[in-house]
Amino acid sequence: MSAPGGARPRVLLTGAMDPAGERLIAEAAEVVLAPDARPDTLRRLIADADVLVVRSALPADLLDHAPRLIGIVRQGVGVDMIPMAAANARRLPVANVPGSNRHAVAEHAMASLSLLRRRTLALDAR
Numbered sequence: 001m002s003a004p005g006g007a008r009p010r011v012l013l014t015g016a017m018d019p020a021g022e023r024l025i026a027e028a029a030e031v032v033l034a035p036d037a038r039p040d041t042l043r044r045l046i047a048d049a050d051v052l053v054v055r056s057a058l059p060a061d062l063l064d065h066a067p068r069l070i071g072i073v074r075q076g077v078g079v080d081m082i083p084m085a086a087a088n089a090r091r092l093p094v095a096n097v098p099g100s101n102r103h104a105v106a107e108h109a110m111a112s113l114s115l116l117r118r119r120t121l122a123l124d125a126r
Contacts, residue, residue, distance in 0.1 A: 008028070008029055008030050009028070009029040009030070009050040009051060010029065010030045010032055010048055010049050010050050010051075010068075011025050011029045011030065011031050011032065011049065011050065011051045011052075011053060012032050012034065012042075012045050012046055012049035012051070012052050012053065013031060013032065013033045013034060013053045013055070013075075014034050014037050014042060014052070014053065014054050014055050014056050014058070015033075015034070015037060015055030015056055015075075016033065016055075017053070017055070017075060025053075029050075029051070032045060032048075032049065037055075037056040037057075039059040039062070042058065042059065042062055043059070043061075043062060043065045044065075046062060046063075046065050046066040046069065047065055047066065047067065047068075048068065049066060049068060049069060050068050050069065050070055050071075051069070051070065051071050051072070051073065052066070052069060052071075052072045052073070053072075053073045053075050054072060054073065054074045054075060054081055054082055055075050055076070056081065057081040058081060058082055058083055059083075060083045060086070061083075061086075062083065062086075063083060063086040063087060063090060063092070064086070069090075069092060070092070070093075071092060071093045071094070071095070072087060072092055072093070072094045072095070073094075073095045073096070073097075074094070074095070074096035074097070075097060076096065076097060077096055077097065077098050077099070078096060079094055079096055082094055
């Protein structure tokens with residue numbers, strides 16, 4: 001993958017990611033980490049982005065400001081944070097990372113079972 005003019009593609013991250021993942025992306029592309037996820041910040045930065053990696057909800061009009069964008073990746077499960085109608089209208093591929101939260105979900109389930117079994121919440125309410 002190359003950006004216009006043969007330059008390295010620019011990947012915009014809407015939030016921090018694991019340093020190992022960021023290094024992996026940096027081997028093939030220029031990584032730009034948004035300093036915040038405010039709509040105005042994202043609208044400004046997306047103008048030069050080829051790929052968008054999403055960690056927070058996107059403003060509905062964000063893709064109107066993304067002339068170079070060729071794809072969107074949701075760093076996590078689901079795509080509810082992405083304006084899918086706009087992405088589909090532009091024929092942009094959208095990907096997510098299903099199962100990436102399976103360990104956290106399992107830990108939460110086990111902790112909840114433990115709380116229920118020990119009646120922790122009921123005892124705490126007394």
